[in-house]
Structure formats: C-alpha cells, structure tokens
Amino acid sequence: MSTKNLQTGQGELFMSPNVEDARAFFHQKKKLMTNKLTSVKEAVERYIHNGDYLAIGGFGGVRIPTSLLHEVIRQQKKNLGFSGHVATHDCQILSAGECFNRCDAAYIVGLEARGLSTNARRLFESGTIQVTEWSNAALSWRFKAAAMGVPFLPCRSMLGTDTFKYSAAKEIECPFTGQKLLAVPALFPDVAFIHVHRADIYGNCQIDGILVADDDIAKASKHVIITTEKIIDHEEIRREPGKTIIPFWCVDAVIEVPFGSYPGNMPGEYYSDEEHLAEWLKKEKNPEEFAAFIRKNILETKDFYEYLQLNGGIQKIQKLHQTEHLL
C-alpha cells in the first residue's frame, strides 16, 4: 500500500476546523441554566444572519425543524451555507427561498424514494451555488470531530473517487501503521436547527428513535435552536438523565412547536404526509405554480400553524398518527 503522492481534495473548505477558536467560543458561552423559551420568529431574527452556515437536524424528511426553515424564507435570509447531510425536504424548502449560496453536499436535491426536486436541481445546475462534495459518513464524522474538539478524524471512506476529488478532505499516512487514510476536517456550524420530542425550558432534550447526527451537531454548533413537540418539566429530565441527548449548555433557544416535523415523519408520533410532499414535487415542475404554492403556504402564512391548518390541520395529524402506528 503506497502512501506516496498523498492527494488533497480541490473543494472549498467553507468553515475553519480551528479548534482553539472553537474552544474559546464555547468557553465564553454562558452555561447558566436559564429559561430559553422564545418564538420561532425571534429565534430566527436573533440567531440567523445573512451569510451564516447552517446545520439542520433530523434526516431530511424525518424529525425536521420545519417551522424554523419556513421562517428563514419568510425573513428572506440570504447567502447561507448549509450541510447537505441527507438534505431532502429541508433542502427543498431552503431552495424554494433561494436562501443559500454554498453547500457541503452529501445528499441534496432528492427526496429518497419519492423522486428528485425539480426546483432544487434547477438551483444546483445553475452554477450559482458553490458545492463541496462529501459522503454521509464524512459529514457525520466532521460533526463528530468538532464535537470531540479535534481538528479532523481519520477514516476509510471516499478514497480513490471523484467524491474525494471535489471534497476538501486530505489523504494522510497513519503514524502507526503507515496506511493511507482520509482526514475529514471538523465542521463547526454557526447555527443548528434541531427538532426533538421533548425538552425542558433550559434546553435539555430527549429524542426518541434514530439520532442521525444530532447529538454531535448540537455539540459542534456555535448556536443551537431547538423546536420541540412538547415542553416537559425539568424534574422529568432529572428523573431519567439517561434519556438526555442534548444538554442545556449546547442550546440557545427553545420553542414548543407541536407537530413541528410536519410534513416530515416524527418517530413514534406521526408519519410523513406523502400526499403533501408529492404536491411539492408536482408544483415544482411549473415555476409559476410553484411560486404561488410557496406564497400561499409559507410567505403569506403567519406561522407554522397556519401552514398546518391549510394542509389539513389536526385531522391530518390524526390520520398521520394512525399511519405511524400502522392502524
């Protein structure tokens, strides 16, 4: 196994993996357990600035922070960066608002078995978005490196491929075995949006089901905004500390948004609204119809509840609850 001619990916590294800067930032962040309840509107106004780099929790159409993503469009935030770590409906929403100009892409423009987003594809094919290529594991491990406070992690993915060539990873030689490995740089997002099952007012969070990368994203991000299905009493957190996935000091803002993953799936609560997601894909095929659809559903709705109401409200959620439980 030759370790000569170690290669470097030619993609742009959007965020610095400098751990001293990150440590200094996390050190000065207040660790007081204070009441962090706020509103979706205020949280986005306060924590998202044009040009910021965003990480989105969940899995594209599973446990996604829909209300925050809609608010980013409403407030017309621009030139954001984001990590496309299985970005499906979330990528579709941000593409609808043309909110970003750069992307670390592991999975974008698709909605898995549902098909491809015409509008997101148009944007990514336009040449106006700067893209750096990664794999899912590479992005997961980039968040993990940041969460660990180290500037990179070695791994064995992406080697020998164009995915590596257009990434910002580097081949390295293992100091112990001499093997060729891939170094993926720590990723410290400016802001993370994460939707959870339960949180207390201080930001201690419980998540049921798969975590995807949210435990690490919460630790890696400078600011974390949590939307939660339910606010629970602090004593409930203390009763079962083993259930806490995200501790309060990671979190800047907490908003109670029941059904907040809609039209995505919320494990154990409600299944994804496949009819509505199919409507998104269909509307995207005609730019004018799609613009009207976005106006009606996002720009001209006051908040997430108006959107939910437009698309079936509580009756729809009841139906999705039954689908979730195979009734």
Next chain:
Amino acid sequence: MELMVTIASRNLEDGAVVVVGTGVPCAAAMLAQMTQSPNLTILFEAGGIAPLLPSMPISVGDSRTTYKGLKSTSMAEIMEFCQAGIVDYCFLGGAQIDQYGNLNSTMIGTDYNKPITRFPGSGGANDLASLCWKTMVVTPQNQKRFVKKVDFVTTPGYLQGGNSRTEAGLPVNTGPYKVITDIGVYGYHPETRQMMLLSLHPGKTLDDVKNNAEFEILIPEKYEITEEPTDFELKILREKVDPNGLVIGRK
C-alpha cells in the same frame, strides 16, 4: 423486477448483516428475512438496527426502519460498524456503472461546477461501498447506464481494475460482488476485475448482454441460467413484502 428482487434476496444468507436503502434493496432484504434467512440483520444508514420491517419504508430514516428493532442509533455508529468490518453486504443503485463497478449518482456532464443534470450525490453509498465487505448493485441494464466511463465516480468499485482499489487505501478484500440486472447476473474477474457474466435470465441471450452495455462484458465458457422465482417466493413478495406494488410494479 420480481426476478431481480428474488435473486437479490437469495444472495443474503441467514446470519448475514446487510445495509439496505429504500426500494429494491429493501424489498430483497425483507423477502430474504421472510424466506430462507429469518436471522438476517438489516441495518439502515440513518440509524435503524435490526427492524422486523412491517412494510417498506419511504425513507431510510423513517419509523419503519426501527419497527421492533434492536437499537436506534446515529448514522456515525452505523458507518463505524461498517468500517470496523461487521457488515457483510450493502446494496446500491446508481445512474451509471462502468466495467469495474464504479458508480455515478452525482451528476451528468463534464463540468463539475455546472452539471447538465445534478443527482443527489453519494449519500451513504460511497461509505457503504468502501467499508462493507461485498457490494451488490441492482439496476436495469442498458447502454445509458452501462457506460465505458462514468461522468463522476461517486462510489468506488474496483476503480481502474487490478489492485487499484486497495492501492487507493480502501479496505482489503472488499469491493463489488454482484450486479443484478433485468438481463443477467454479473460478477467480476478475480484479477482484472472486469465485469463478467455469471448467469443469464431465462429468455435472454448473449446478444442482450452485449447490446445493452457500452463496455465489453466478459463471457466465460460456462455460465448459468438464472433460476426463476419459486411460487413461494412470489407469494411472499406479492402478498407480504410489497402488496402495493411499489417496487415490483415498477418497469
């Protein structure tokens, strides 16, 4: 499609560990679990471990992927199991495949910065094909998909053939294992790593094999004729695995 799903399922022996995606791979794993391999461990890259799938998931992260499962975890942990050598098989698709099993799911075009068609990218495909022991690909076969050169190597097969895969630093003794198409089943030459016919589906000819690939597929002197799905396999597939015809109804 029923034939492809059935052949794929027969390649998953009892006691194996497989990472699957939605669609055909998932149907194959469910069929295997309901027929010859009740102890097949199914993993999903988003964090689902060993579900007893009640129906086909639409996302590799949705609730179905943890239904009666043994553990729900992070994507990093699933990928770490793969990297640690625990996972026998992964199942992939792609827009293009070449003679060495390299896959493209990123873009069509020659300018990375301005693709003619942008696809999702690697997702977990690159990781799974790098880190699992054996990679299986299920895909329709035609000249547009079986190309001399993929526009973008999203996911590694045997790269440039020969030893190039291990020279690139990928784990030894891993790589493409089988390609299952609507025409036949293919493996890879043990030295050159070129794609090679293993079995021809009933009613298909060697001309079908040749005319539906831009590159030359090796035809050994001896190859088999694929065994058709049994009535039992078809019954399970149609009634239990995919009653709504989401996968098997596809052309």
